[in-house]
Amino acid sequence: MPKFSNLIITAGIVIVTVAVSLGFVSNNPENIILGNWEEDSWTYEKTNEPSMFYYDLTTVRKHEAENWVFGENNTITFVKNGEILGKGTWIIKGRGHILKLTHEDGHIERYDIKELNDNEMILNFDIGMESRGIAKLTFKK
Numbered sequence: 001m002p003k004f005s006n007l008i009i010t011a012g013i014v015i016v017t018v019a020v021s022l023g024f025v026s027n028n029p030e031n032i033i034l035g036n037w038e039e040d041s042w043t044y045e046k047t048n049e050p051s052m053f054y055y056d057l058t059t060v061r062k063h064e065a066e067n068w069v070f071g072e073n074n075t076i077t078f079v080k081n082g083e084i085l086g087k088g089t090w091i092i093k094g095r096g097h098i099l100k101l102t103h104e105d106g107h108i109e110r111y112d113i114k115e116l117n118d119n120e121m122i123l124n125f126d127i128g129m130e131s132r133g134i135a136k137l138t139f140k141k
Contacts, residue, residue: 029096029116037068037121037139044135068139076101099123111137 042063069077070090078085088103092113099111111123114136121139 027117029092029113032116032118033070033090033092033099033121034072035070035141037070037141039063039066039068040120040138040140042135042137063137 063078066085067079069079071077074089074091076088076090078087086103088101090102091100092098093100096116097113099113101109101111103109111125113121114124115122119141121141123137123139125135
C-alpha cells in the first residue's frame with residue numbers, strides 16, 4: 001500500500017506543477033491589452049449586404065487615427081495628435097473575446113476581439129449577429 005500512496009502523491013505534485021507552469025505561460029488578454037495601441041487601419045467589410053442597414057450606424061463612434069491607451073485599472077484614454085479626446089473604462093468579457101468600452105458620457109461600444117497579441121489587436125464591431133464584421137479596426141502596439 002505505501003507504493004500506491006507514493007504514486008498518488010507524485011501524481012498530485014506533477015499535476016500541481018503543470019497547472020502552475022501553464023498559469024505562468026498562458027497569455028491573459030487583460031494583461032496583453034495594457035499599454036498604448038496606435039490605430040493602423042479602419043476597413044469596412046460586408047458593405048454590400050443589406051442587413052447592415054437594419055442598425056442605426058449613426059450611433060457608432062468612428063475612431064480614426066487614434067491611440068487607445070489601456071490602463072491597469074481598466075481605464076482607457078483616447079488620444080489623437082497628442083490631444084486627449086476622451087476617457088472611459090474597459091473590460092474584456094466572455095472567454096476573452098469581447099471588449100466592452102464605456103465612455104465617460106455612458107456611451108457603450110462592444111467589439112469582437114479577432115486577434116490580440118503583443119504586437120497587434122484586431123477588433124470587429126459587435127452590433128448584432130446579422131452585421132458582425134461590418135468594420136474592422138487594426139491596432140499596432
